[in-house]
Amino acid sequence: MRDFARSESPAVQAQLDRLGRLSVPDGRLGLDTIRALLDRLGNPHRKLPPVFHVAGTNGKGSTCAFLRAMLEAEGYKVHVTTSPHLVRYNERIRVAGALISDERLAELLAEVLDAGEDLNPSFFEVTIAAAFLEFARVPADACVVEVGLGGRFDATNVLEPEVLAACGIAALGIDHERFLLAPEDGVPALPIARIAFEKAGIAKPGVPLVTLEDSHVPEAEQVIRDVAERVGAPLNMVRSFGKGSITPDASAYPEPGLGGAHQERNAALANGMLRAQARLAIGEEAIRTGIETARWPARMQRLGAGPLTALAADRDVWLDGGHNPSAGLAIADAFSGPLHLVLGMLDNKDPRSLLDAMDDRIRSFTVVPIPGHAAYGVEVFGKNAKRADDVVEALSKLPADGHPVLIAGSLYLAGEVLRLNNELPD
Secondary structure: OOOOOOOOOOHHHHHHHHHOOOOOOOOOOOHHHHHHHHOOOOHHHHHHEEEEEEEEEHHHHHHHHHHHHHHHHHHOEEEOOOOOOOOOOHHHHOOOEEEOOOOHHHHHHHHHHHHOOOOOOOOOHHHHHHHHHHHOOOOOEEEEEOOOOOOOOOOHOOOOOEEEEEEEOEEEOOOOOHHOOOOOOOOOOOOHHHHHHHHHHOOOEOEEEEEEEOOOOOOHHHHHHHHHHHHHEEEEEEEHHOOOOOOOOOOOOOOOOOOOOOOOHHHHHHHHHHHHOOOOOOOOHHHHHHHHHHHOOOOOOOOOOOHHHHOOOOEEEEEEEEEEEEEHHHHHHHOOOOOEEEEOOOEEEEOOOOOOHHHEEEEEEEEEEOOOEEEEOOHOOOOOOEEEHHHHHHHOOOOOOOEEEEOOHHHHHHHHHHHOOOOOOO
């Protein structure tokens, strides 16, 4: 896969330009390249503080946000690597609680790119190598690592049992299936089961594997159970807060700081991962504080006052980067009344993935391009869709009825929205 990144720092941009020139052989799978690259860098992935490794189709980034908030509430310093970034590449690498600086990022990318110049690593492989290299050098108490794509062949899956505290699998859904649905003996042909197989590929011997007992169809759950048993990973099927809380003796937890009922499930998964491991002590108060204080931009985020929201005539403006059917259901569940939808969606996604869940609530539907990316045009969505040149135009032409507006369909679009509204992730 290719990715895109821009920086206002000339030193960082010079290295991002090098990243952009990498050419990855189409269809390449496996961990050989990232292992070779890490070996040249001294195998930093073997020198990390306890790691929480999170896979899933939807919710893995939010789960990472809850993990970080809970651990930091306990007083721990936490390294975090997530993807994609929204506005700045720096968002992918958080070192002991703070986004990596431009100066350090430029040095780090140059070091990794120089070391692997003849290996032809991917954008993501370079990013993960850079993150692990810095995490091994800067003292911290824990690492939170989000899987980029799939699990079994993801560059983060070089992590070994010795550094892993727990692995988690968030909600599953159909997304990136052309990368994930390769034939595999003994795995059911049902797409969701094959996706479960790929995600469960992060399981490691002796490392707790945690997932929600009510988050998967039976076929997918059975695949996860089978993989855990074959690998020797203790499987923890935990309950979401909506079904009585994680532990039988626990009372109701506070409402998550992240919007949407589905965030209770992600908070519960983070809680379950922390309770399943024995590497770091974590108290009940830190769990509760983390649930309330976690922040994760562009996931059912109500935008604050800014240049963009000023165009919306005193109505609420919500932002979500969701772009698949499961995300559509979660978003629809968050809105009980009518809304105006501004949608920008990459042309390799299912164009109906969000619309089918929200059809009866949409009062106006505006399609916008995604700067720098191939996106669907208005003609794909039928006669009721309108076109705008950008989000600014879309918000400027909303009907004067006071209904909220939702901007959705792509994390790349979400990053542009945050930039325009001066709400840069920190």
